[in-house]
Amino acid sequence: MKAIESSTNPFGGVIPNPDALVAEPRDFSVQLQHSLTVWNEEGFKVVWLEIPISRSGLVPVAVEAGFTYHHATEDYVMLTRRLMEEAYIPPYATHYVGVGGVVLNPARELLVVSEKYRMTGRGPSYKLPGGALHPGEHLVDGLTREILEETGVRTRFESLVCFRHWHGYRYGKSDIYFVCRLSPLTGEISMQEDEIEECLWMPVEEFLNGQSIHSFNKSIVRAALESPGVVPATIEGYGDERKYEFFMPHQVV
Numbered sequence: 001m002k003a004i005e006s007s008t009n010p011f012g013g014v015i016p017n018p019d020a021l022v023a024e025p026r027d028f029s030v031q032l033q034h035s036l037t038v039w040n041e042e043g044f045k046v047v048w049l050e051i052p053i054s055r056s057g058l059v060p061v062a063v064e065a066g067f068t069y070h071h072a073t074e075d076y077v078m079l080t081r082r083l084m085e086e087a088y089i090p091p092y093a094t095h096y097v098g099v100g101g102v103v104l105n106p107a108r109e110l111l112v113v114s115e116k117y118r119m120t121g122r123g124p125s126y127k128l129p130g131g132a133l134h135p136g137e138h139l140v141d142g143l144t145r146e147i148l149e150e151t152g153v154r155t156r157f158e159s160l161v162c163f164r165h166w167h168g169y170r171y172g173k174s175d176i177y178f179v180c181r182l183s184p185l186t187g188e189i190s191m192q193e194d195e196i197e198e199c200l201w202m203p204v205e206e207f208l209n210g211q212s213i214h215s216f217n218k219s220i221v222r223a224a225l226e227s228p229g230v231v232p233a234t235i236e237g238y239g240d241e242r243k244y245e246f247f248m249p250h251q252v253v
Contacts, residue, residue: 003038004031012045012087018052018076029061036065036083045087049079096169098177099143100130102224103155105184109201110221113150116197125212126202128179128220138245140232143180151199152190155182159229160247162220179220181229 005020016035022028039047049067051058053075067079071092080089103111112126129150133142140157147155158181169175191199204225208218233248234241 001031001034003035006035008044009048012043012084013048014039014042014044014046015048016050018050018055021051021055021058023055023058025057025061028058029065032061032065036081040083045082045084046089047081047083049081050076051079052076094174096173096175097133097139098131098175099133099139099146100128100177100179100220101143101147101155102128102161102179102181102221103147103153103184104181104204104225105187105201107201108204110204110207111147111151111153111184112200112202112207113191113196114198116195125214125217126198126207126210127214127217129199139178139180139247140245143178143182147182150192150196152186152188152192154185156185157182157232159231161227161229162223164216164220179224181224 004016006014006016008014022031036047049062051062056077059077059079062079065081067081070078070080070089072078082089111129113129114126129147130143131146131150133139139160144155144157147153160178160180162179164177165174167174187201189199204221207213207221228250230247230249233246235246238244238246
């Protein structure tokens with residue numbers, strides 16, 4: 001019997017080919033135990049076992065063999081097992097990433113929204129339009145998309161001015177929220193009625209002095225008004241704009 005067909009990574013990990021896993025749990029148990037013996041003898045440190053959802057019946061077999069959950073997607077579950085006690089297994093993604101936009105028109109009016117779904121007992125409060133990035137989405141693209149979806153206003157990205165990092169967010173993960181300054185390319189509002197209760201252009205002084213506006217929202221708007229921030233930039237050797245996104249001070253760009 002041969003070990004499960006696999007590839008390796010530069011850190012001493014062995015990665016079985018998901019398509020090479022036999023479908024029958026009893027047969028898989030034999031296949032896996034033999035493969036573990038071979039991989040141990042070959043000096044590998046960690047096994048990264050991806051089990052497709054179509055073969056989810058193999059998961060209990062892997063757990064019985066000493067594997068633990070690492071992460072899961074809609075299509076598969078990833079399990080790992082150390083072959084060497086001191087082997088390091090990097091954690092899976094630990095953060096959500098959100099973006100908010102300070103959009104100020106020539107009349108010094110700020111584009112604000114009030115969300116339809118709020119915490120129980122919390123009344124209407126205005127905030128910046130924005131939301132969560134999609135997987136693989138750049139800050140610039142995600143923010144202009146979110147603003148357009150929520151308000152109908154098209155914008156031009158100007159700079160990244162500040163960010164907030166906090167822990168204990170959804171599913172116990174941490175959250176990074178980037179605040180950016182943009183200029184409007186259009187002014188007419190077309191509100192996303194499914195999620196937004198109200199959307200309007202509000203004089204920025206009214207926002208900063210409003211009793212119902214959270215102090216955090218006031219602080220980040222002040223930061224956008226007072227700081228030039230950092231702007232999108234390119235760095236030699238990192239030409240794939242689909243993969244890389246950089247922000248640097250104006251004078252460096």
